[in-house]
Amino acid sequence: MSEVLLVEIDFNDQTWYLSEEGFIGDNYYAPYLESSPELELGQIKGGYISVRIGNISIANRANDRSSPFSIFGGGYSKLISNPTTKIPIRIYWEQNQQSESIFTGTMYLQSFDVDKLDFIIEDDFEDVDLLDSVEDIKSDLTEISTISIKGLGVVSGDNLAEVLAPDHGLSTGDRINVINSSIANFNTPEGSTLGDRRSITKVDDNFFRYKLDTATTSTQPSGVYSLKRLQKKNVPFSFGRVTREKGLIQTEDGTEGTRGFAYANPQLKIASDFSGTLVPIQLFDDGVLVGSNDTNQVKRTLPSGGVNLTGISVSYDVITITTSADHGLIAGDVIQLTGATPAVINNNDIMTGYVVIDAPSTTTFNIFNNAEFSDTPSVSSATITHQGEYFGSGRLPTAETIFSRSTDNTTSTTDGTVLLGTALVSGESKNGSTIADFFAFIANKLNIPSVDFSQAPNASSVNLQLWETRQTKVLDFAGELAISANYLFEIRNDIIKVIDRGFEPTEFISIANYDIISVSYKMPNPIKAIRSSWNVNVVNATQIPAQLDEREESVMITNLQSGEIRDITYSTKDIEEQRSILNSIKEVLNKPVITVDIGGIRSDIKVGNRIKFNREEDGVTVDMNVKTINFRFDNLQTQVAGDGIIKLIEQDDVY
Numbered sequence: 001m002s003e004v005l006l007v008e009i010d011f012n013d014q015t016w017y018l019s020e021e022g023f024i025g026d027n028y029y030a031p032y033l034e035s036s037p038e039l040e041l042g043q044i045k046g047g048y049i050s051v052r053i054g055n056i057s058i059a060n061r062a063n064d065r066s067s068p069f070s071i072f073g074g075g076y077s078k079l080i081s082n083p084t085t086k087i088p089i090r091i092y093w094e095q096n097q098q099s100e101s102i103f104t105g106t107m108y109l110q111s112f113d114v115d116k117l118d119f120i121i122e123d124d125f126e127d128v129d130l131l132d133s134v135e136d137i138k139s140d141l142t143e144i145s146t147i148s149i150k151g152l153g154v155v156s157g158d159n160l161a162e163v164l165a166p167d168h169g170l171s172t173g174d175r176i177n178v179i180n181s182s183i184a185n186f187n188t189p190e191g192s193t194l195g196d197r198r199s200i201t202k203v204d205d206n207f208f209r210y211k212l213d214t215a216t217t218s219t220q221p222s223g224v225y226s227l228k229r230l231q232k233k234n235v236p237f238s239f240g241r242v243t244r245e246k247g248l249i250q251t252e253d254g255t256e257g258t259r260g261f262a263y264a265n266p267q268l269k270i271a272s273d274f275s276g277t278l279v280p281i282q283l284f285d286d287g288v289l290v291g292s293n294d295t296n297q298v299k300r301t302l303p304s305g306g307v308n309l310t311g312i313s314v315s316y317d318v319i320t321i322t323t324s325a326d327h328g329l330i331a332g333d334v335i336q337l338t339g340a341t342p343a344v345i346n347n348n349d350i351m352t353g354y355v356v357i358d359a360p361s362t363t364t365f366n367i368f369n370n371a372e373f374s375d376t377p378s379v380s381s382a383t384i385t386h387q388g389e390y391f392g393s394g395r396l397p398t399a400e401t402i403f404s405r406s407t408d409n410t411t412s413t414t415d416g417t418v419l420l421g422t423a424l425v426s427g428e429s430k431n432g433s434t435i436a437d438f439f440a441f442i443a444n445k446l447n448i449p450s451v452d453f454s455q456a457p458n459a460s461s462v463n464l465q466l467w468e469t470r471q472t473k474v475l476d477f478a479g480e481l482a483i484s485a486n487y488l489f490e491i492r493n494d495i496i497k498v499i500d501r502g503f504e505p506t507e508f509i510s511i512a513n514y515d516i517i518s519v520s521y522k523m524p525n526p527i528k529a530i531r532s533s534w535n536v537n538v539v540n541a542t543q544i545p546a547q548l549d550e551r552e553e554s555v556m557i558t559n560l561q562s563g564e565i566r567d568i569t570y571s572t573k574d575i576e577e578q579r580s581i582l583n584s585i586k587e588v589l590n591k592p593v594i595t596v597d598i599g600g601i602r603s604d605i606k607v608g609n610r611i612k613f614n615r616e617e618d619g620v621t622v623d624m625n626v627k628t629i630n631f632r633f634d635n636l637q638t639q640v641a642g643d644g645i646i647k648l649i650e651q652d653d654v655y
Contacts, residue, residue, distance in 0.1 A: 003095050003601070005633050007033060007056070009068060009107070010088040012075045016068040018058065025094065030066060034059045034116040035634070037091065039103055041490075041607060042628035042641075047482025048475055049490035049499075049607050051105065052628070054121030056089070060112060069117060079117070083109040088124060093601045100603035102631060104493065123491065127473045128445060131234040134264045137253045141177055141228035144168060149178070149186050149225065151216035152209070159215040161186055163200075163208050163227065172202045174229060176210060181225035185216040197230065236266040237477075238429035239438065239466035240572065244284055244537040244548070247469040248423045251401060260395065260416020261404040261423070268427035270397050279428040281397050282389070283404065286421035287539035287548040288355050290334065291405040292389040293397055299410045302327060302384040309379040312340070318357070319345070319369045321379060326362040331539065333386060334405075335367070340382035344371040353387055392416075399430075422548065424537060435459040435485060435498070442478045443496050455505060455608045456487060456498040462581070465572040484532075484569040486584045488627070490607055499608040501643075502584045504625070509605060511613035517597040517637060519615050519622070521646065524590050526563030530582045531556040532570040557582045559590070591643040594624045601631055602638040611640070614649055621647045 006029050007018040019029035020036065037056035044050045061067040062076045069075045079085070086106040092099045107119040146165040153160075170176075175197040178188045188210075190196045198210040236247045245266075252262035268281050271293055283291030302323065303309055311322035329335070333356040337347050347354050354367040391397065392406025394414040402425065404416040431441050436451075436459040443451050453459050462485060468477065482489055488499040533554035539547075555578050556565075568585060572578050596613070598605075605611065609626045624644025631638055 003093070003636065004029075005033070005036060006092040006094050006099065007037070008090040008092075011068050012073060012078055014068070018068075023094070025099070032059045032061065032067060033057070037121065037633060039091065039121065039633075040628065040630040041103075043479075043483075043488065045476055045479030046484070047488040047501075048479030049488055049627075050123050051103075051121055053630070054103075054105075054107075055110070056107060056119050056121055057116045058119065060115055060117050079109060080112075085109075086124075087119075089121065093603050095601070102601075102603055125446060125448075125491065127475045129471060130237055130445075130468065130474050130477050131471050133232040133234050134249055134251060135175060135230040136233040137230065137250050139231035139233060142231050144170075144176070144227050144229050146222050146227050148219055148221045149181070149183075149227075150219045151183075151185060151212070153217045154215050159185075159212040160209050161212050161216075162203070163210070164206065165208065165227075166206045168206065168208060170200055170202060170208055170229065173199055175199050176230075177228050178210075179226050181220060183216060183218050183220050185212050185214045185218070186220060186225060189213075234469065234471050235264045237431070237466065237468040238266045238268060238427075239431050239441075240433040240464045241279070241428050242266075242268070242465065242467050243426045243573070244424045244539075245426070245467045246422060246424055246537065247467075248402070248425055250423070252403075254416070254418060259407075259418075260414075261419050262416070263402045263423055263425070265397060265400055265402050266425065267430050268397070268402070268425065269430045270399060273430055280426075281402060282426040283391075283402060283419075284424040284426070284548075285419040286424075288331075288334075288421075289389055290417065290419065291391050291402075293391055295390060297389040297409075299388045299390075299408065300386050302386065309382055309384065312377045312379045314369060314377060317369050319367050319377075320364055321367070321384075323363050323365075327359070327365060329356050329359050329365045329386065331356055331358045333389070335387065336385040337367075337379075338383050338385070339379075341378045342373045342375040344373050345377055346382075353385075424548070433463055435462040435464065435487060438464060438481065439478075439489065439496055439498050442474060445474050446491075448491060448494055448496055450495045452495050452497045455503055456500040457503065458500060459487075459498060463572055463574065463577055465574060480569060481571060485571040485581055486588065488608070497608065501588045501625075505608075505610045508610040508612050508623075511596070511598060511611055513614055513616055515599050516613060516615065517599055519594065519596045519618065521618075522593045522595070524592060527559045527566050527586075527589055528561070528563040529556050529558045529565045530568055530586055530589070531565055532568050532578050532582060534570045534573055536573060555579050555582065557586060559586055588643055592646055593641060594622055594644050594646070595639065595641040596622075596624075598638045598640065600636055600638065601633065602640075605629060605638065605640060616649065619649055621649050623647075 004023050009016050017027045017029040018032045020033045022031045023029040034057035038053050040053040042052045062071045065072045069079050089107045090104050091102040093102050105124040107121050110120045111118045148164045150162045177197050178186055181187050188196045188198050192213055200208045200210045202208050233249050235249055248263040250263050254260050280292045280294040306325055308324040310324050313320045334353045336353045340346050357366045359365040388409055390409040392409035394412040395403035395406045395416050406413050407415045439451050486501045490497050535550050535552055537548050538551050555575050612623050614621050625642045626640045627642040629640050
């Protein structure tokens with residue numbers, strides 16, 4: 001029986017075939033491996049399974065023309081001058097003329113001496129940022145290094161200027177501000193019809209253009225003017241149902257073009273994304289609902305339909321208005337009051353209006369009194385215009401933007417309202433809602449074509465609720481989420497394999513006792529309880545006007561009478577669903593961890609596999625799920641570890 005380790009690397013526009021001893025197969029594998037590599041696969045980032053330990057040493061034979069890192073082919077110089085270059089590597093185990101793939105990834109140079117070159121082995125794909133970024137209208141302006149501004153005159157009906165700015169890093173649509181130019185045409189002054197922050201059109205990495213108020217063909221070098229750009233900030237990541245979440249990035253402030261605020265859409269579904277019941281996007285100003293794409297929330301007036309205004313009273317800072325019938329108002333509604341006496345009570349500004357603090361009954365509602373008067377108030381001749389929360393057909397949310405509510409949501413006007421406090425949003429994420437949706441999103445983000453849920457059959461029924469405002473890497477985020485939801489995943493051969501830690505496959509691999517070198521058993525640590533906590537934003541109607549409070553919610557399940565309380569990061573803000581997740585985690589944490597050394601290189605065993613064996617020396621039967629694999633090529637052993645069940649041997653036969 002022949003057993004040999006084979007390594008292939010792609011370097012310097014060539015594939016190199018390496019082994020510890022010369023081997024002839026489909027190709028000749030030259031004896032350039034200095035020693036057997038180390039390779040251990042297991043959890044490295046929460047639930048993400050990848051290379052935990054990985055290194056390989058290749059003989060340093062710079063003067064050998066057949067070496068991949070020879071001075072004659074330029075390989076040695078290329079390696080030393082670019083040590084962080086990722087070199088594709090493939091590891092195979094050849095046994096009885098059958099080659100089994102062990103690992104596919106990359107390696108990079110860690111160190112070298114006269115005898116050998118030491119490399120670190122890792123996975124073969126690049127991680128990416130989780131959050132996208134957009135310009136924040138409220139952010140500071142940042143200076144851009146430029147060489148000159150050149151007027152292009154009139155181009156296709158537009159007055160244009162072209163800026164020479166090497167490696168400017170701008171994209172079409174980004175906005176700039178120009179001041180202090182001695183050629184006034186180049187400036188972007190406040191009050192201009194084009195605005196003081198002009199959108200640019202990217203020509204290439206070194207040039208961009210912007211519109212001028214007045215055409216010119218003059219040129220001005222840098223040093224005279226100041227050209228700045230708006231800073232970009234990260235748009236929050238949403239997943240599942242989100243409720244009153246902070247961190248929206250404001251993209252419009254009403255100073256340019258149409259009036260009103262606008263915010264970058266944090267991937268929430270718009271009306272056209274729903275095939276069934278609409279989950280409306282809701283925009284809040286602190287604790288006050290000020291926008292919805294529910295078409296039922298439109299503008300209306302009182303009195304109407306038999307509803308008359310019958311009374312008004314003032315108590316300190318609260319005005320209470322009484323109606324003859326159901327007024328249909330709720331806390332957060334915006335109204336305009338006209339025709340009341342004294343006149344100072346009226347609010348004639350349709351942009352802001354009064355905010356309904358609360359509605360104690362169907363015939364009374366309260367608003368905040370922001371006026372001083374001594375006369376007895378009256379609403380006998382008054383009219384209340386209920387603005388409604390509907391955004392209006394002219395300011396409905398898009399895939400990119402959530403606009404503030406229209407000033408008149410019964411028309412198609414593009415003028416909108418302003419927000420006075422912190423903007424918050426509710427809705428349903430277009431990124432998905434379940435574990436299955438989440439890993440489909442991760443696959444798309446990393447350009448991985450396929451996801452394998454064969455060891456996670458319940459992935460489509462586990463719901464998540466996520467809101468992330470901090471920039472992080474996709475794999476880091478996915479790893480932390482996976483472990484908090486009781487899942488693992490690995491990426492091999494362009495497939496994300498998702499593993500439910502609590503799932504027990506029906507198929508298993510039997511290990512004969514004579515193939516086992518040693519076994520160790522680690523009992524679980526005593527855990528008193530498992531707990532998750534999170535913060536929610538709730539409306540405080542006792543404050544005038546209504547404000548937003550932050551409240552902590554939590555769920556805890558008991559396990560033992562003593563021990564530690566284990567905190568688990570939440571994966572949903574639904575208490576019962578989070579409780580179910582914690583129960584599944586508890587079952588895993590209460591299992592022992594078994595480590596078994598098996599003779600031979602077992603390339604047939606994968607992470608997530610179920611294995612069974614009788615350990616006669618210990619008098620036990622073991623049924624375990626593999627979570628870690630360590631290939632020990634130097635002594636031809638495979639070590640696997642994972643959680644499982646240990647029972648006394650009830651039969652002599654191996655499965």
